[in-house]
Amino acid sequence: MNSIRKLESELWESADILRKDSKLNSSQYCMPVLALIFLRYAYSRYKMVEKEILQSRPMRGGRVMPVEPSDFAAKSALYLPKEAQFDYLVNLPDDVASAGLKKKDGHPINSLGEAVNNAMQLVEDQSEQLTGVLPKTYTSFADDLLRELLRIFNNKTIDEVGGDVIGRIYEYFLSKFAKAVASDDGVFFTPKSLVKMLVNVLEPKQGVMLDPACGSGGMFVQTGDFVNAAGMNANTQMTFYGQEKVEYNAQLCLMNMAVHGLNGEIISGDEANSFYHDYHNLAGKCDYVMANPPFNVDKVKAESASAAGRLPFGLPGVNAKNKEIGNAKYLWISYFYAYLNDHGRAGFVMASSATDSANKDRDIREKLVRTGDVDVMVSVGNNFFYTLSLPCSLWFFDRNKNADIRDKVLFIDARNYYTVVDRTLNEWTEWQLRNLQAIVHLYRGEKEKYMALLDEYDKAIGKAMAALEEQGQPFSELIDRDTRSHFWGIMGWIADAGKDYEKMRQRINDQILQTKGCVKSAEGMIEKRKVKSMRLAGEKFCKVLSDIIAIIDEREWLVSKFGEEGEYQDVLGLCKIATIQDIEEKNYSLTPGAYVGVAEQEDDGVDFHERMNEIHAELAQLNQEANVLMDEIQKGWEKIK
Numbered sequence: 247m248n249s250i251r252k253l254e255s256e257l258w259e260s261a262d263i264l265r266k267d268s269k270l271n272s273s274q275y276c277m278p279v280l281a282l283i284f285l286r287y288a289y290s291r292y293k294m295v296e297k298e299i300l301q302s303r304p305m306r307g308g309r310v311m312p313v314e315p316s317d318f319a320a321k322s323a324l325y326l327p328k329e330a331q332f333d334y335l336v337n338l339p340d341d342v343a344s345a346g347l348k349k350k351d352g353h354p355i356n357s358l359g360e361a362v363n364n365a366m367q368l369v370e371d372q373s374e375q376l377t378g379v380l381p382k383t384y385t386s387f388a389d390d391l392l393r394e395l396l397r398i399f400n401n402k403t404i405d406e407v408g409g410d411v412i413g414r415i416y417e418y419f420l421s422k423f424a425k426a427v428a429s430d431d432g433v434f435f436t437p438k439s440l441v442k443m444l445v446n447v448l449e450p451k452q453g454v455m456l457d458p459a460c461g462s463g464g465m466f467v468q469t470g471d472f473v474n475a476a477g478m479n480a481n482t483q484m485t486f487y488g489q490e491k492v493e494y495n496a497q498l499c500l501m502n503m504a505v506h507g508l509n510g511e512i513i514s515g516d517e518a519n520s521f522y523h524d525y526h527n528l529a530g531k532c533d534y535v536m537a538n539p540p541f542n543v544d545k546v547k548a549e550s551a552s553a554a555g556r557l558p559f560g561l562p563g564v565n566a567k568n569k570e571i572g573n574a575k576y577l578w579i580s581y582f583y584a585y586l587n588d589h590g591r592a593g594f595v596m597a598s599s600a601t602d603s604a605n606k607d608r609d610i611r612e613k614l615v616r617t618g619d620v621d622v623m624v625s626v627g628n629n630f631f632y633t634l635s636l637p638c639s640l641w642f643f644d645r646n647k648n649a650d651i652r653d654k655v656l657f658i659d660a661r662n663y664y665t666v667v668d669r670t671l672n673e674w675t676e677w678q679l680r681n682l683q684a685i686v687h688l689y690r691g692e693k694e695k696y697m698a699l700l701d702e703y704d705k706a707i708g709k710a711m712a713a714l715e716e717q718g719q720p721f722s723e724l725i726d727r728d729t730r731s732h733f734w735g736i737m738g739w740i741a742d743a744g745k746d747y748e749k750m751r752q753r754i755n756d757q758i759l760q761t762k763g764c765v766k767s768a769e770g771m772i773e774k775r776k777v778k779s780m781r782l783a784g785e786k787f788c789k790v791l792s793d794i795i796a797i798i799d800e801r802e803w804l805v806s807k808f809g810e811e812g813e814y815q816d817v818l819g820l821c822k823i824a825t826i827q828d829i830e831e832k833n834y835s836l837t838p839g840a841y842v843g844v845a846e847q848e849d850d851g852v853d854f855h856e857r858m859n860e861i862h863a864e865l866a867q868l869n870q871e872a873n874v875l876m877d878e879i880q881k882g883w884e885k886i887k
Contacts, residue, residue: 453533819845
């Protein structure tokens with residue numbers, strides 16, 4: 247995991263330096279760079295599938311029969327002509343014009359940019375889904391710059407790490423570009439932890455899935471990952487449909503899906519404007535709907551929206567003079583519900599204000615609540631988006647809820663439950679996502695899934711502990727013998743904790759302190775040239791220990807609320823199951839905070855009034871010292887004059 251993150255970061259830093267050198271803005275640079283990552287992935291997958299094909303390839307005249315496009319189609323893989331293969335482009339001579347290369351149309355290729363454009367066209371010829379999608383603007387890059395980009399993405403570590411690494415790198419670059427491309431049309435990326443939360447609650451298995459505001463396709467990718475992780479094939483189990491008004495974003499979506507091996511029907515342009523078109527004719531036919539729509543859009547034409555249908559609860563408020571809908575939040579909410587079949591589920595991101603907005607919105611919300619199909623409501627805190635700092639909420643519908651929760655809604659206030667990535671970004675870790683999902687499982691009566699999660703925690707902690715000695719070895723080999731003996735003595739003490747996780751956490755914390763102490767002790771005992779390596783090894787090992795503590799802390803967070811046996815209970819400040827009658831009493835508000843309440847703050851033992859008096863005394867002393875210092879400065883200034 248750490249090696250992949252390091253690779254992502256290194257590739258981005260290298261490519262971003264080149265972006266600055268190219269004098270292209272982020273929106274001009276984004277698509278060509280992502281397409282090169284896509285081409286690198288396509289080549290990696292091509293070589294893997296080619297190897298499989300050749301293992302059982304017949305021979306003729308003592309030679310293995312060459313592979314053909316049909317062989318790759320049979321394995322749901324993309325065939326690449328030689329001129330579209332990544333290593334072919336990487337190994338072209340510096341003077342491309344001298345190589346005598348020809349384009350598909352027979353015209354000569356005079357630059358590396360033309361060669362890459364030709365490669366993109368050849369790839370499109372192999373895939374109907376990609377027709378007209380890949381950029382062919384590489385002549386806007388200087389050949390030296392383009393050659394360096396190809397070299398960066400030809401990093402052999404990508405193949406060594408294995409798995410769907412290119413897909414991860416593609417998503418990583420997409421997220422980084424999202425920070426830079428922050429115009430209205432450029433906000434195309436929904437953070438992965440929010441998308442995963444939607445998918446985890448919906449638990450897609452098979453059927454039709456629609457995202458009517460699909461952006462760069464994150465909903466499809468995470469759904470595909472979820473289905474594949476369950477041992478199924480997403481392309482055979484799921485049928486993906488998307489609408490995306492902005493063509494640029496739709497192209498990113500198709501590339502993103504292709505990078506992850508997914509097929510889908512994605513439409514863009516005016517016909518993809520979901521306010522006025524149900525292009526795929528899916529009203530009432532979807533098993534799953536997921537979206538992060540542009541919910542605060544205004545000036546939607548009321549008559550056109552009404553004529554387009556999918557409004558089971560009527561239009562939101564309309565400006566009588568202009569005949570426009572002032573805010574699109576409840577248009578989207580109505581659409582998501584209208585697309586579902588009689589057992590469908592929907593999950594979507596929505597502005598926090600929608601949970602208790604008034605007037606027509608409130609009337610629509612009442613009708614929606616009375617269907618019994620509102621399933622789960624989640625409040626999300628600030629800084630979950632790359633381009634926005636505002637909070638949001640996650641809504642979930644289920645047209646086929648269990649009978650015992652038919653008239654109930656689960657409210658979760660997760661505004662204070664997250665991990666800080668940096669000063670402007672928060673996220674849910676994988677374990678935090680699983681914990682929130684566990685609350686939903688208990689609400690649905692799926693206690694066995696809760697118990698399975700605790701078992702996964704125990705296995706993960708056990709596996710991490712078993713590997714601890716091996717991970718501590720590099721550090722141990724760099725410190726002196728006496729310090730090493732002390733280091734391993736503490737390590738044995740951790741293992742003795744067994745499954746007493748509180749004791750284990752304390753001992754691991756002690757080991758972190760001891761490791762830092764060993765670093766200081768060893769600094770004066772080993773050769774100077776080894777000190778830096780020893781420090782880095784110590785830091786790396788402390789990070790391993792901290793990661794184990796993080797897993798333990800998340801397990802203990804969950805167990806402290808629902809026990810080792812997994813008995814659901816309302817938790818003040820976190821979750822509550824409310825009935826439709828409870829919601830009616832609160833004027834049909836769907837704001838989780840209105841139901842879960844506020845958790846009691848632990849008494850820190852500090853007397854407020856006493857501490858305030860101390861602060862005032864400290865402030866008066868500081869002011870007095872500041873005045874003395876100012877007098878001295880003034881006297882010094884007078885002398886200089």
